[in-house]
Amino acid sequence: MVWAPEAPSTPSRPAQGDIAALSRLQALRLLDSGPRGLVEADAEARLLRHGENVLPGRRPVSWPRRLARSLRDPFTMVLLALGLVSALIASWGTAGVIVLLVVASCVLRSNGEYRADRSTAALRELVATTATVRRRPSEDAEPWEREIPVDQLVPGDVVKLGPGDLVPADVRLLRARGLTVHQAPLTGESAPVPKRALDLPEGDDHLCRQGSSVVSGSALAVVAATGADTMLAGSSAAPARRLSAFDRSVNGISWTLVRLMVIIPPVALVANAVLRGRGLEALPFAVAVAVGLTPEMLPVVVTTALARGSALLARGGVIVKRLAALHDVGAIDVLCMDKTGTLTRDRPVLRDSIGPDGDPDPEVLRWAAINSFWTLHLADPPVPDALDEAILLGAPDHGDVEGVDASPFDPVSRVSCALVRDGGAHRVVVKGAVEPVLERCTLSPPDRLRAARLADRLAEEGLRVLAVATADHPADRPAVHRLGEERGLAFAGFVTLADEPSPEAPAALAALSRRGITPKVLTGDHPATAARTCRDLGLSVGTVVNAGELADLSDAELAEAVGRATVVTRCTPEQKARVVRALRARGHTVGFLGDGVNDLAAMRAADVGICPRGAVDVTREAADVVLAAKDLAAVDHAVVAGRRSTGNIVTYLRIALSSNVGNVIAMLAAGLALPFLPMLPVQVLVQNLCFDAAQLALAFDRADPAVLRRPLRLRPRAILRFVVGFGALNAVADLVTFAVLTWVLGVAGAPAFHTGWFIENMLTQAVIMLLLRPISGVSRPLGLATGALAAVGLLLPLSPLASAFGLVALPATSYLWLLAVVGLYGVTLLALTRRRFRDRGRRTP
Ligand SMILES: Nc1ncnc2c1ncn2[C@@H]1O[C@H](COP(=O)(O)OP(=O)(O)OP(=O)(O)O)[C@@H](O)[C@H]1O
Numbered sequence: 001m002v003w004a005p006e007a008p009s010t011p012s013r014p015a016q017g018d019i020a021a022l023s024r025l026q027a028l029r030l031l032d033s034g035p036r037g038l039v040e041a042d043a044e045a046r047l048l049r050h051g052e053n054v055l056p057g058r059r060p061v062s063w064p065r066r067l068a069r070s071l072r073d074p075f076t077m078v079l080l081a082l083g084l085v086s087a088l089i090a091s092w093g094t095a096g097v098i099v100l101l102v103v104a105s106c107v108l109r110s111n112g113e114y115r116a117d118r119s120t121a122a123l124r125e126l127v128a129t130t131a132t133v134r135r136r137p138s139e140d141a142e143p144w145e146r147e148i149p150v151d152q153l154v155p156g157d158v159v160k161l162g163p164g165d166l167v168p169a170d171v172r173l174l175r176a177r178g179l180t181v182h183q184a185p186l187t188g189e190s191a192p193v194p195k196r197a198l199d200l201p202e203g204d205d206h207l208c209r210q211g212s213s214v215v216s217g218s219a220l221a222v223v224a225a226t227g228a229d230t231m232l233a234g235s236s237a238a239p240a241r242r243l244s245a246f247d248r249s250v251n252g253i254s255w256t257l258v259r260l261m262v263i264i265p266p267v268a269l270v271a272n273a274v275l276r277g278r279g280l281e282a283l284p285f286a287v288a289v290a291v292g293l294t295p296e297m298l299p300v301v302v303t304t305a306l307a308r309g310s311a312l313l314a315r316g317g318v319i320v321k322r323l324a325a326l327h328d329v330g331a332i333d334v335l336c337m338d339k340t341g342t343l344t345r346d347r348p349v350l351r352d353s354i355g356p357d358g359d360p361d362p363e364v365l366r367w368a369a370i371n372s373f374w375t376l377h378l379a380d381p382p383v384p385d386a387l388d389e390a391i392l393l394g395a396p397d398h399g400d401v402e403g404v405d406a407s408p409f410d411p412v413s414r415v416s417c418a419l420v421r422d423g424g425a426h427r428v429v430v431k432g433a434v435e436p437v438l439e440r441c442t443l444s445p446p447d448r449l450r451a452a453r454l455a456d457r458l459a460e461e462g463l464r465v466l467a468v469a470t471a472d473h474p475a476d477r478p479a480v481h482r483l484g485e486e487r488g489l490a491f492a493g494f495v496t497l498a499d500e501p502s503p504e505a506p507a508a509l510a511a512l513s514r515r516g517i518t519p520k521v522l523t524g525d526h527p528a529t530a531a532r533t534c535r536d537l538g539l540s541v542g543t544v545v546n547a548g549e550l551a552d553l554s555d556a557e558l559a560e561a562v563g564r565a566t567v568v569t570r571c572t573p574e575q576k577a578r579v580v581r582a583l584r585a586r587g588h589t590v591g592f593l594g595d596g597v598n599d600l601a602a603m604r605a606a607d608v609g610i611c612p613r614g615a616v617d618v619t620r621e622a623a624d625v626v627l628a629a630k631d632l633a634a635v636d637h638a639v640v641a642g643r644r645s646t647g648n649i650v651t652y653l654r655i656a657l658s659s660n661v662g663n664v665i666a667m668l669a670a671g672l673a674l675p676f677l678p679m680l681p682v683q684v685l686v687q688n689l690c691f692d693a694a695q696l697a698l699a700f701d702r703a704d705p706a707v708l709r710r711p712l713r714l715r716p717r718a719i720l721r722f723v724v725g726f727g728a729l730n731a732v733a734d735l736v737t738f739a740v741l742t743w744v745l746g747v748a749g750a751p752a753f754h755t756g757w758f759i760e761n762m763l764t765q766a767v768i769m770l771l772l773r774p775i776s777g778v779s780r781p782l783g784l785a786t787g788a789l790a791a792v793g794l795l796l797p798l799s800p801l802a803s804a805f806g807l808v809a810l811p812a813t814s815y816l817w818l819l820a821v822v823g824l825y826g827v828t829l830l831a832l833t834r835r836r837f838r839d840r841g842r843r844t845p
């Protein structure tokens with residue numbers, strides 16, 4: 001039994017339904033909490049009682065369960081079924097070796113997965129999200145606010161929320177200012193939803209659920225439910241992430257093989273019965289042939305290759321949050337990125353303050369600074385904003401007004417608003433992107449056009465342009481809920497800021513294009529500013545697409561338009577995502593690099609989301625790859641690591657499957673041509689075991705420089721085509737061996753024949769492992785593995801163990817002949833692969 005402190009006075013799990021209907025005070029009372037937060041000791045006791053705030057699906061998986069899961073793998077299932085069939089006909093040797101194969105691959109696999117999971121979990125921990133919680137050290141101490149890991153939150157905790165925060169649990173709002181949340185993961189609605197801390201609740205305006213995220217505004221809230229008690233945990237919408245491109249490819253290959261494995265034994269049996277009059281005695285052989293097809297080590301090689309790549313990256317500060325994402329990074333052929341901080345330094349400096357007529361006007365800056373000061377000041381918790389900070393730095397003294405209310409910058413409406421008391425009068429001050437501000441102003445059409453032209457001219461210099469407008473606000477009108485919806489403003493003018501291009505960006509962009517990756521810039525900024533910045537960085541800009549113009553296009557037209565463009569400007573968060581989806585629909589593998597709340601939707605839509613460690617919580621949570629800094633060169637490192645790992649996996653698949661397919665064809669053919677079985681089941685299986693062990697070395701192989709030059713994706717069809725071709729060649733080598741054994745060496749009797757073929761098989765396997773790769777260099781593990789294979793093949797028949805496996809010593813001439821066959825096979829293979837891999841630059845596997 002789990003010990004838990006007794007606390008009968010606290011209701012242990014208040015039902016969600018209860019909280020929803022209660023006033024703020026009643027809700028706090030039900031949760032036995034207060035506006036000053038929980039006492040630390042109480043929070044600790046609650047943590048023991050309620051458990052960590054972790055969704056059930058995210059808990060670490062135990063050893064036995066991991067082992068059970070690897071048994072559920074389709075290969076393992078077929079292998080076990082074949083083992084069972086062997087046991088039923090009392091073919092104990094075959095059954096035993098199959099069980100050994102299954103156990104070895106399951107143990108290796110769960111161990112590999114365990115290690116990989118543990119290291120990814122440790123890496124994820126480094127970028128884990130935290131929540132700002134209000135707690136007290138003791139009953140009568142003053143509350144303090146601190147960041148704690150989200151999993152430590154308990155019901156009753158009082159938390160603060162700001163833009164970019166994940167809602168860490170199901171919460172009831174106590175106070176909210178301009179709060180909008182994105183709750184698509186729960187409800188599917190893509191637009192942010194406004195939330196209010198109503199005292200007498202109606203609907204669910206006053207509730208925010210785990211899984212949603214704050215787009216704008218700020219709030220104080222009490223945690224109502226955590227972990228498995230949250231609505232997200234209870235809904236079917238819970239974690240289930242879509243299968244990545246990589247998983248789909250691996251599954252595709254696996255299922256093709258599984259189908260073959262199921263078909264082979266009956267086909268072999270029937271053929272043997274019809275052509276050779278053999279009965280059930282051929283069954284163990286038929287089973288062994290099917291087993292011979294399985295790439296048992298596939299899961300192990302995949303996990304090892306990916307884990308190795310991600311461990312190397314982690315040393316350079318690049319964190320891959322799920323292993324399969326590493327493959328997807330290597331497959332990226334379009335990298336979408338935001339502008340600010342990626343292409344520029346994100347250190348804006350105030351330039352000018354310009355009136356509607358184009359002349360300098362300090363009054364505009366004063367209003368901009370008032371807006372910046374109060375939106376920053378009234379936000380709770382404060383939200384850093386580089387533009388606001390730059391404006392305040394450039395205009396420290398902005399007069400004597402007092403802030404009443406504010407709604408901080410919101411990436412959807414693209415404005416920020418402050419309501420201030422200026423002397424006796426109230427005034428709204430709006431600042432934001434040019435179009436939405438001009439739209440809210442009372443201007444004659446010619447004046448509006450003139451203002452827009454002026455903004456264009458300023459932006460063409462690469463400056464960031466913010467429009468400023470103000471309006472009187474009747475003092476008796478209460479502070480409006482959504483300040484951003486003010487209309488009928490008086491246009492004040494523009495302030496401009498310079499954000500220098502990043503000095504590293506040009507080289508990094510050039511490096512990306514050398515890797516076959518097309519960069520695309522999706523920005524919320526003005527078209528002219530974005531175009532100028534991109535040009536300064538040496539990007540060929542072409543036509544600049546304004547996201548607003550894309551609204552009326554169909555998905556296909558949109559895909560066409562953004563396929564050609566390098567820069568898409570004035571994007572709202574949803575438009576960024578739409579562009580990403582359109583590019584994916586055109587068959588691109590799309591990466592998205594960004595760090596803001598406005599990048600979240602696009603990050604989720606992309607094949608791979610990438611963000612810097614300093615990104616807001618939601619973005620970091622959604623990203624697959626987290627960089628130490630917002631640095632395109634680090635993206636390049638991740639791409640290289642991804643391609644290297646995928647390259648090793650592709651090589652493994654080609655080698656393992658080509659040799660397996662070749663052996664299967666040869667065995668089936670020889671089985672029909674010979675009066676005896678061409679190999680004993682136990683020999684097939686032992687040989688298979690040796691191959692599997694040796695092929696593990698391929699996870700540690702070197703990278704092919706050509707593979708690093710273009711996007712690399714696991715393509716099941718291409719791999720299967722390759723395998724059929726080279727498998728057939730392998731079968732030819734085997735058949736030539738049979739001919740030599742039978743006609744040249746005049747081998748009589750099964751044991752000598754079996755031995756000859758066993759030796760040839762082990763040697764050709766070593767040759768394949770060395771030659772069926774795109775590079776000629778040999779890594780140490782590979783050298784050792786192939787050496788060991790050859791040694792086992794040549795020496796096992798001479799060893800005392802030989803009789804146990806039905807092998808016999810052969811005369812020296814046989815060895816010479818076998819070596820000659822293998823040599824010939826090697827030369828043919830070399831000629832074919834060199835030709836194939838030479839123009840590999842134009843082809844991907
Ligand atoms: N704090 C702010 N106050 C007022 N207006 C702002 C503020 N921040 C941004 N804007 C305006 O809103 C526009 C869109 O901002 P958003 O954050 O969506 O994109 P961005 O930062 O310009 O570009 P990117 O997506 O490349 O980072 C900006 O170009 C600017 O005109």
Ligand SMILES: [Mg+2]
Nearest residue numbers: 338340596598
């Ligand atoms: Mg931004």
